[in-house]
Structures are given as structure tokens and as C-alpha cells.
Amino acid sequence: MPSLRDYRDRIASVKSTRKITSAMKMVAASKLRRAQEQAEASQPYATSMAQMIARLSANTGKNASGPTLLTGTGKDQTYLLVVVSADRGLCGGFNSNIVRAARNEIKRLQGEGKTVKLVTFGRKARDLLRREFASITLESYAGITSQKKFGFEDIKQVGEFVLAQFAANQFDVCQLLFNEFRSVLVQKPRVQQLIPFVADARAAANENTTSTNSAPYDFEPDEETILTEILPRNIGIQIYRAILDSAAGEQAARMTAMDSATRNAGDMIKKLSLQYNRARQAYITKELIEIISGAEAL
Amino acid sequence: MADTAQQTFLFELVSPDAKLLAEQMFQVTIPGSEGDMGIRAGHAPYIVHLRAGEIICQAGNDNKNVKRVRITGGFADITGSQCTVLAETAEFV
Numbered sequence: 001m002p003s004l005r006d007y008r009d010r011i012a013s014v015k016s017t018r019k020i021t022s023a024m025k026m027v028a029a030s031k032l033r034r035a036q037e038q039a040e041a042s043q044p045y046a047t048s049m050a051q052m053i054a055r056l057s058a059n060t061g062k063n064a065s066g067p068t069l070l071t072g073t074g075k076d077q078t079y080l081l082v083v084v085s086a087d088r089g090l091c092g093g094f095n096s097n098i099v100r101a102a103r104n105e106i107k108r109l110q111g112e113g114k115t116v117k118l119v120t121f122g123r124k125a126r127d128l129l130r131r132e133f134a135s136i137t138l139e140s141y142a143g144i145t146s147q148k149k150f151g152f153e154d155i156k157q158v159g160e161f162v163l164a165q166f167a168a169n170q171f172d173v174c175q176l177l178f179n180e181f182r183s184v185l186v187q188k189p190r191v192q193q194l195i196p197f198v199a200d201a202r203a204a205a206n207e208n209t210t211s212t213n214s215a216p217y218d219f220e221p222d223e224e225t226i227l228t229e230i231l232p233r234n235i236g237i238q239i240y241r242a243i244l245d246s247a248a249g250e251q252a253a254r255m256t257a258m259d260s261a262t263r264n265a266g267d268m269i270k271k272l273s274l275q276y277n278r279a280r281q282a283y284i285t286k287e288l289i290e291i292i293s294g295a296e297a298l
Numbered sequence: 299m300a301d302t303a304q305q306t307f308l309f310e311l312v313s314p315d316a317k318l319l320a321e322q323m324f325q326v327t328i329p330g331s332e333g334d335m336g337i338r339a340g341h342a343p344y345i346v347h348l349r350a351g352e353i354i355c356q357a358g359n360d361n362k363n364v365k366r367v368r369i370t371g372g373f374a375d376i377t378g379s380q381c382t383v384l385a386e387t388a389e390f391v
Contacts, residue, residue, distance in 0.1 A: 041316045048312060048382050052345060052375050113360045152314035152386070220330055228349045230373055233386070239316055 007276035011269055018265035024090065025258035032184070034250035037182065039244040042152075046241050047089035049234055053197065055217055056227050067224065069231040073172045073195030078115040080138075080171035081105060081271060082162065082194070084242055085125035086250040087146035092257035094250055095124040098179050101189035102129060105177065119169055121158060122241065137295065138165065145247045152240055159236030166195060178242040181248040185256060187249035189242075192242065194235055309355060310382045311367060318388055319355075319367070326366040326381060328374050332368040335383050340368040352391070353383065374387040 046201035054208050057070060085095050102118075102125070109116050110211075118133055120126045123142040130137070139161055162174060180189040219226055224271045309326050311319035325336045329351025335344075350370045357363040372385035 038315075044317045045312045045314050048375060048384055049311075049373075052303050052373060052384075055345065055375075075337075141361075219347055220335075220344065221332055222345045226345060226373070240314055250325055287333055 002279075004276065004279055007272060007279060011272045011276065014265050014268050014272065018269070020263040021258045021265060025055045025255055025262060028091075028251045028258060032248060032255055033127060035244070035248040035251050036181075038242075039248045041085065042241055042244055046237050047285070049230065049237055053227070053230060053234060056219070056223050057197070067228045069195055069235070070194040070197045070227060070239075071168070073169075075172045076114070078117065078171040078173070080107050080117045080119065080162065080174045081127065081194075082119045082121065082158070082176045083124075083125045084176070084241065084246045085120070085122035085128075086246070087123040087143055088250075089124065089248055090257065091250055091254035093177060094253035094257075097187075098177065098189050098246075098267070099125060099128045101191075102134070102177050103174075105191065117165075119158070119162065119182065122246075126187075133257065138170075145243060145250070150237075154296055155243055156236055158243075159232070159239050162235060162239070163232050176239065176242050178246045180251075181249040181252065182253045183247045192238070194238055197231060199232070253264065305339075307337075307339040308380045310380070311353070311388060312382060312384055313388050314386065318368075319365070321355070321357065323355050323381075323382075324358050326355045326385065328381075329353070329369075330374075337376060339379070340378050341376050343376070343378065345373040346376065348372045348374055348383070348385070 049171060060219060081102065083098065085098050103189060105189055106116050106118070116136055118129065118137045120129055120140045120144065123144075125142040126137075126142055129258050141158055146156070165171060165277065168172065176192045178192070180190040181187055306322040306324050309319065309321055309323040310317065328335050328337065328346065329349050331347040331349050332358065333365045334345065334351075348371055353367045354371060355365040355367070357365075367383040367385075368389045368391055369383070372383060375382045375384070375388065376391070
């Protein structure tokens with residue numbers, strides 16, 4: 001049976017754990033707000049660009065002579081997966097979810113006989129996928145989202161790397177895997193295809209309703225030149241958006257995880273205090289009995 | 299139209315990190331890849347590739363209230379009532 005002192009030490013240790021988790025929760029909450037703001041600020045650019053591409057591809061999409069970023073290489077043998085995770089842990093199932101989704105996707109594609117290549121973003125994706133897939137990993141980026149501040153400039157290199165690989169015919173299809181920020185409580189792994197370009201269903205629907213009642217668009221210089229300029233940029237911006245979404249999701253996941261950890265610690269302290277008091281009571285009773293029986297013996 | 303001189307349209311300047319400007323403008327001059335373009339309200343729908351250069355935004359039909367923005371290339375989406383410029387980097391002068 002644990003002594004009174006053991007109980008006291010346990011309680012003190014759980015209390016200090018609770019202090020840490022509740023501090024982490026506060027920090028995550030304030031970081032979440034900032035991350036959400038940043039994700040929202042990037043929204044207009046991404047939406048306008050998607051709309052523009054939808055308009056452009058409505059004009060050129062039909063003929064096969066469009067740029068390969070739009071139409072693809074005509075094959076789908078080699079896949080490039082870009083997996084976005086967090087740099088830090090202690091955020092519930094956030095990282096393990098995305099890594100599990102990545103692993104399943106790789107296995108599924110390999111089962112279909114495709115070649116899969118991997119680019120990881122975030123320390124956790126790199127560390128968790130390294131053991132199994134080191135041989136197919138082309139590049140890993142880490143430590144960018146855990147910086148105090150990061151912007152489009154810091155993320156650009158990822159898109160540039162992907163484009164360089166595409167230009168060198170290293171893959172046919174590029175997919176982006178990231179945790180989509182649905183709400184503070186829900187982040188879901190999502191697969192988004194980057195190359196060949198698939199119009200965002202929402203932007204396309206938007207476009208269909210507006211294009212029917214407005215004048216036809218003119219282009220300068222011409223559709224194809226604009227497309228070859230805009231598509232590479234779109235890759236970069238899509239990756240940036242996914243990373244911002246994932247960064248906001250990370251903070252939200254950490255906040256929820258730390259909130260429940262704090263609550264669990266509270267419950268544990270309650271339970272331990274009860275046991276402690278009971279043990280103390282038993283000890284006092286035992287001493288009383290000893291004193292009384294000692295007095296009776298006199 | 300008699301009041302053409304007063305007509306304005308919504309001009310938006312967007313970068314990946316933020317919406318930098320969203321104001322009613324009388325005339326905006328953008329550096330198109332094949333020459334500068336002046337845009338006023340009711341301009342025909344256009345999608346333009348922009349070279350590096352300067353955007354000049356005039357809020358009224360005079361030279362007061364002029365904003366100049368330097369960009370390193372981008373795209374402009376012009377509809378009759380709105381002009382959206384997507385620029386990767388933009389710097390107010």
C-alpha cells in the first residue's frame with residue numbers, strides 16, 4: 001500500500017503536469033487565432049486565381065494542346081505525394097492521422113502498380129515516414145511552420161521543387177496530402193490533386209453561373225501564354241494554402257488535446273486526493289486504536 | 299452617359315499574404331505584358347498577364363489621391379464593375 005508521502009508526491013507531480021498542459025493550451029489558443037487570420041488572409045488570392053484559371057481553361061481546356069500542367073503528361077504511372085504535417089507533437093492525433101493517411105495512400109497506389117515518390121513537409125512527417133519510405137523520399141522540409149512568422153516567401157521553394165521535378169519528367173501526377181481545417185474540433189486528412197490541374201468544384205460552379213450572363217473574356221497576350229504563366233504560380237499558392245490550413249489545424253488540435261489533458265489531470269488530482277484522505281483517515285484511526293489499547297493495558 | 303466622369307469601380311490588389319487594397323477607383327493603369335492599360339468602370343472583361351512595373355490608381359478624375367504600387371508581375375482579372383490584381387509581391391511607393 002502506498003504511503004501518505006507517496007500520495008502527496010503523486011498529487012504534486014500531477015499538479016505540475018496540469019500547470020504545463022494548461023499553459024500549452026493557452027499558447028495554442030492564441031497561436032490558433034493568428035494562424036486562422038493568416039489562413040483567411042491568403043484566401044482571396046487563392047480564390048481569385050482559381051476563378052481565373054477556371055475561366056482560362058474553359059477556353060483552352062477542350063483542345064489537348066494546352067500546357068502539360070493542365071492536361072497532364074497523358075500517363076498516370078508515377079505519383080508524387082506531398083505530405084504536410086506539423087513540426088511539433090503533443091497535438092493529439094493530428095500528425096499520426098496524416099501519416100496514416102499518407103501510408104494508406106502510398107500502399108494503395110503501389111498496390112495498383114504505380115511508382116510513388118514522396119516529398120514531406122514538417123518535421124513529424126519526415127520522422128514518421130523516414131523508416132518505411134526513405135528510399136522514395138525526394139525531399140524533406142522541416143522547421144518552417146514552427147518559426148514565429150512565415151510567409152509565402154518561405155513556402156515558395158516547395159512549389160519550385162515540385163515544378164522542377166515535373167519539368168524533369170520525374171512524375172506524372174502530383175497530389176497534396178494535408179490536414180484540412182474544418183473547425184477547431186475537426187481536422188480531416190485531405191488529398192488534393194495539383195498536377196494535372198483539377199478545377200475546384202466550388203470555383204467552377206461559381207464560374208458557370210457568372211459566365212452565362214456576362215460578356216466573353218478577352219485575353220492578353222493569349223489564353224495559353226497566360227495559362228503557362230499562371231499554372232506554376234497556382235501550384236505554389238495551393239501548397240501555401242494547404243500549409244496554412246494545416247498550421248491552423250495543428251494549433252486547434254493542440255488546443256483540444258491540451259484541454260482534455262488538463263481536464264484529465266484535474267480528475268486524477270481529485271481521485272488521488274480522495275485516496276490520500278482515506279489513507280490519512282485510516283492512519284489516524286490506527287494510531288488512535290494503538291493509543292487507546294495502550295491506555296487500557298495500563 | 300453623362301456622369302461617366304464620376305463612375306468608379308472596385309479595384310482590388312491581392313497578394314498571397316493579404317488583401318492589400320480594396321477601394322473604389324476612377325481609373326487604374328496597369329502594366330500589361332504588351333503595354334500599359336488604363337481601366338475605367340465598364341471596361342470589357344479581360345484577363346491580363348502583368349509584367350513588373352507600376353500600378354497607378356486614381357480615385358477621382360484629377361491627380362489628387364493617386365496611389366502608386368510597384369509589383370513584380372502578376373495577373374489582372376477585369377470585369378465591368380471590378381478589377382482584381384494578383385501580385386506575388388507589391389510595394390506602395
